[in-house]
Amino acid sequence: MKLMIKDNKQEFDYAGAMEILNLIKEKPNAVIGLATGNTPKGMYDILGDLCKEKQVDFSRVTTLNLDEYLGIESSNSGSCKSYLNKRLYTKVNLKQENIHHLNSNPEDYEKECCRYNNLINDLGGIDLLILGIGHNGHLGFNEPNTPFDSMVHICNLTDKTRTANIWSFGSKDKVPKKGVSMGIKNIMNSKRLMLLANGDSKSQIIYKALKGKVTEEVPASVLQLHNDVVVVLDREAGKILLGI
Numbered sequence: 001m002k003l004m005i006k007d008n009k010q011e012f013d014y015a016g017a018m019e020i021l022n023l024i025k026e027k028p029n030a031v032i033g034l035a036t037g038n039t040p041k042g043m044y045d046i047l048g049d050l051c052k053e054k055q056v057d058f059s060r061v062t063t064l065n066l067d068e069y070l071g072i073e074s075s076n077s078g079s080c081k082s083y084l085n086k087r088l089y090t091k092v093n094l095k096q097e098n099i100h101h102l103n104s105n106p107e108d109y110e111k112e113c114c115r116y117n118n119l120i121n122d123l124g125g126i127d128l129l130i131l132g133i134g135h136n137g138h139l140g141f142n143e144p145n146t147p148f149d150s151m152v153h154i155c156n157l158t159d160k161t162r163t164a165n166i167w168s169f170g171s172k173d174k175v176p177k178k179g180v181s182m183g184i185k186n187i188m189n190s191k192r193l194m195l196l197a198n199g200d201s202k203s204q205i206i207y208k209a210l211k212g213k214v215t216e217e218v219p220a221s222v223l224q225l226h227n228d229v230v231v232v233l234d235r236e237a238g239k240i241l242l243g244i
């Protein structure tokens with residue numbers, strides 16, 4: 001596990017963006033999995049700027065999103081698709097046909113999970129998957145006690161997760177109760193993982209996930225078993241880990 005603890009938010013955002021830029025330089029047709037949430041916003045902004053300055057070229061890159069809310073139109077401003085559209089797709093030169101999404105309103109939920117599992121396979125797997133972490137240790141929408149062998153699946157969102165995501169929807173009653181997410185096994189099958197966490201409120205769960213027992217009760221603890229993980233933190237998120 002490679003651990004980077006950055007002094008401030010700007011350096012944190014930049015470090016994440018550099019990992020992506022370096023991968024694309026190494027492999028211009030990389031397949032990249034994308035998390036949403038507050039954490040990677042600044043990183044996506046930097047990638048937009050770098051692309052404008054022609055320092056990174058997304059023209060052969062393929063993207064897949066990690067998770068999505070269910071039961072809303074994809075045009076809903078709270079959807080993960082709308083988030084990524086606003087923050088990344090409209091800012092970089094990704095080709096439309098290389099942008100893949102979980103459908104937030106499929107006719108058949110099970111078929112949608114199968115389609116996405118097959119898609120990941122057909123694309124040859126994920127080269128780099130960007131991950132955030134929930135306060136309860138969730139990855140994507142894999143809440144505590146999700147089996148480590150789970151593939152793309154329908155998830156019931158915990159009250160805590162729904163509360164943490166009010167910012168996307170404006171009020172709690174508008175936050176969907178279900179989501180669809182790559183499973184823990186899809187995450188672990190990705191060739192490289194990048195976990196991002198910033199802020200004091202993530203310090204405890206970061207410590208528990210990276211130094212605690214590997215258990216389904218803390219989904220992110222599974223990352224200890226992956227052989228190519230980059231963890232990017234700011235000092236606040238890393239403070240218990242650093243013992244400060």
Ligand SMILES: N[C@@H]1[C@@H](O)[C@H](O)[C@@H](COP(=O)(O)O)O[C@@H]1O
Pocket residue numbers: 035036037038039040066067131132133134139140141161165
């Ligand atoms: N489903 C998302 C995850 O994909 C995200 O990584 C995580 C952390 O979110 P944030 O970065 O806002 O703390 O929780 C959300 O519920």
